[in-house]
Amino acid sequence: MTFLSLSHLEKSFGPTRVVKDFNLSVEQGEFISLLGPSGCGKTTVLRMVAGFETPTSGAIAIDGADMVRLRPNARNIGMVFQAYALFPNLTVAQNVGFGLKVKGTPAKEIAGRVEEMLDLIGLPDLGGRYPFQLSGGQQQRVALARALAPRPRVLLLDEPLSALDAKIRVSLRNEIRAIQRRLGITTIFVTHDQEEALSMSDRIVVMHQGVADQVGTPFEIYNTPATRFVAGFVGTLNTIEAEVKDGATGRVALAGTEVVLHRPMTGDRVTLGLRPEAVRLGQGSCELGLSGKITEVDFLGSVIRLRADLGGQSLAFDTFNAAHSVPPRVGETVVLGLNAADLMVIGA
Structure with missing residues (x-):
């Protein structure tokens, strides 16, 4: 059942349409990532859900209730920012309890909730410290605890890991996902990092020029x-031009070797996509064996990335x-060995 609904959302700044007819239905407890390059509109969508931007048109509903006319503080939404946005003059405990204090929650209840949140993020003994006394990863955990303390219905995360180094980023994304699953909170996560989106999400919305290109x-x-x-955009992809021999059956010539893709196609040529991990060194049991000359060898640790020239096309x-x-x-x-089933016909 849909818990968070975004219907025909549009946002323009002057003559520029930043978000175009954006639609998304999110189930309660789902973890959704908005993935795309800078300027694609993903953060604008997040800010409209939070109430920091007003849609030019369209609707936002949480559990059936219209959100568009409500102020941000009336939506019961928690948000974690890229730059932490912690209050430097407040201790960790005061930062975590800030939202509850603004709501007028009794001091005893605030203290109990703060203790609970600090246990949740694994910093039970750091409540008396100030933000400058914490590492970047610890500060982001505190920002997460502050967002969760008032028990929001929806959690929004705006590229919260981008300022951290690689190892901390991997560790913290696993912690965020574990906490989200434990609490069962509906979450929208904005990122330009495809690895983050692929590893953390129930579903991903890939955005391009203000449009949701694909949801899955x-x-x-x-x-x-x-x-x-x-x-x-998602992953590394080889693109290879092939000559169409029979459009009805999908028979094409790829680097001088014919293969049947069993997909109808039009035109004299077609662009095919192939993931690097679908290619084998040596034909082995693969359907096709293509001859190529090695042009690059990159040692990446556990994996070696190679590139070969197939008669003018690079793979x-x-x-x-x-x-x-x-x-x-x-x-x-x-x-190089590959199978016809791994070849994608690349559309528009």
């Missing part, structure tokens, strides 16, 4: 992209690092 599970977004933009592929196995060298000719 991480598996659907990654494996069956609906548009050329989604295919190129990136991955192989696992093995301590006693030497990867191909630049200039070496190899056979």
Whole structure:
């Protein structure tokens, strides 16, 4: 059942339409990520839900109640910002209890809730410290606790991990997801980091130029992209031009080798997409074996990313690092194996 509903949302700043006919239905307890590049409209959508921006048109409803006309403090929504936004003159405990104090909650109840929140974020003994005495990860945990303390119906997260280093980011995103699941709170998370979106979300909304290009599970977004933009933005994708031999059956010629895709297509040429992990070094049991010359070898630790030239077209592929196995060298000719089922026909 829909808990949070965004219907035909539009937002313009002067003549510029930043969000265009945005629609989303969110179930209670779902974790939704708005994913896209800078300027795609994802933060504007979040700010409209929070009440910091008024939609040019469209509706926002929580549990059936209209939110558009309500002030931000009347919506019972918690928000965590990218820059923490903690009060530097207040202790950790005072920051966490700030929203409750504004609501007029009795001091004893505030103290109990603050203790509960500090336990939840794993900082039970730091209530007396000030923000400048905390690390970036600890400050973001406090910002999360402050947003959750008043028991909001919806939690909004605006790129909360982007200012942290890589290891802390991974650790904290796992903690945020665990806390969200434990509380069962409906959450919208804004990010430009596809790894964050893929690892944390129940569903992802990929945004492009103010439009929701695709809404789906991480598996659907990654494996069956609906548009050329989604295919190129989410993950690494090879794009290969193929000659259409028989449009009715989907028979195409790829780097001189014919393959049947069993999908009708029009025109003389088609663009195909292929994920690097779908390519094998050596044909093995794969349907197709394509000859190519290695042009790049990048050692990435557990994975080695290679690139080969297939008669004028470049193809990136991955192989696992093995301590006693030497990867191909630049200039070496190899056979690459792939299967027709892994080839995507890239649309508009």
